[in-house]
Amino acid sequence: MKVIITGATGFVGGEVVRQAIADERITHAYVLVRKPLPEHVSKNPKLTVIEHKDFSTYPPELLAQLAGAEGCVWSLGGRATQFPDVETARKVSVDYTLAAAKAFIDELAPQLPEPQKFHFVFCSGKFAEWDQEKSLSFMQDTRRIKGQVEKGLCDLADANRDKFEVWAVRPGGIVKRGAGLANLLTAHSTGFIEVDRLAKAMLKIVVDGHKDRIIEANELLKV
Numbered sequence: 001m002k003v004i005i006t007g008a009t010g011f012v013g014g015e016v017v018r019q020a021i022a023d024e025r026i027t028h029a030y031v032l033v034r035k036p037l038p039e040h041v042s043k044n045p046k047l048t049v050i051e052h053k054d055f056s057t058y059p060p061e062l063l064a065q066l067a068g069a070e071g072c073v074w075s076l077g078g079r080a081t082q083f084p085d086v087e088t089a090r091k092v093s094v095d096y097t098l099a100a101a102k103a104f105i106d107e108l109a110p111q112l113p114e115p116q117k118f119h120f121v122f123c124s125g126k127f128a129e130w131d132q133e134k135s136l137s138f139m140q141d142t143r144r145i146k147g148q149v150e151k152g153l154c155d156l157a158d159a160n161r162d163k164f165e166v167w168a169v170r171p172g173g174i175v176k177r178g179a180g181l182a183n184l185l186t187a188h189s190t191g192f193i194e195v196d197r198l199a200k201a202m203l204k205i206v207v208d209g210h211k212d213r214i215i216e217a218n219e220l221l222k223v
Contacts, residue, residue: 001207002028002068006055006100007075009033012123012174015199016073021046023200025207030066055096058103069108071119071206074100077149079125080141093145097122098152101166105156109163117165120157121206123198124150126172126191126217154213167205171198172217191217 005020007013008031017037020026021044031049036042042049050065055076074097083089101120109118128146129136136143150168157166172191193201201223205215212219 001026001070002030003203003206004030004032004066004069004072004104005075006032006072007077007123008037008049009035010075010078012195012198013073013075015177015195016075016202017041017047019196019199019203020073023203026203028068030069055092056099058100058107063103063107066104066108067111069104069118070112070116071121072100072104073121073123073202073206075123075202077123079139080145086141086145089141090145090148094148094152097149098156101153101156101164105160105164109160112163115162117163119206119209120153120164120166121202122149122153122166122168123202124168124170124214126170128168128170150214157213165209167210167213167215169198169202169205169215169220170217171220174198191221193217193221197221 003026005013005016008017017031020029029047031047032052033049034053037049052062076096077093080086080089083092104118112118124146125142127143128150129143130147130151132144132148153166157164171193174195175192177194177196201220204223
């Protein structure tokens with residue numbers, strides 16, 4: 001399968017790239033980045049690294065480079081507190097994600113042979129909240145933003161059932177590879193997951209799909 005990967009300079013997206021290189025079922029990965037990747041990564045023959053400065057727009061020349069892509073693993077974004085302000089967090093997390101999904105629906109999905117659909121996997125987070133008016137006691141902005149993205153993607157999937165499928169994974173938290181056994185046991189009990197395990201799970205979902213659109217933390221550990 002040929003896939004698009006975003007967030008490759010980040011903690012999760014970088015691991016998705018590493019696991020995609022190792023995964024025999026991923027035949028090629030188009031990696032969208034705003035800044036260059038290390039040369040030992042970018043020179044891998046399994047990757048096409050494309051520097052893309054404005055993730056709010058997908059011009060024809062970029063979409064031509066992505067021709068043949070069958071799915072996307074979207075790991076761009078993060079907690080609202082990682083951004084200068086909530087408006088920036090919403091722009092990166094909501095606007096960029098939905099702009100990409102719309103472009104892929106309009107331009108890439110129709111290129112696939114019927115009845116194949118374009119697969120989109122979004123890295124969300126535990127406690128994501130769709131109801132933007134609901135009173136929340138903790139991580140309000142992050143939860144609302146993640147929920148807004150999920151709902152927007154699901155709305156797009158519902159409107160394009162013949163050519164687009166989406167899944168959102170909700171890790172409780174993400175720990176580094178090689179965490180000790182005691183740390184892992186504690187992490188798993190609270191819905192946390194190792195970053196390499198998360199990356200492998202998202203790649204499996206983008207290839208095979210999943211019975212649930214929203215994949216909660218405990219279910220994610222079973223993928």
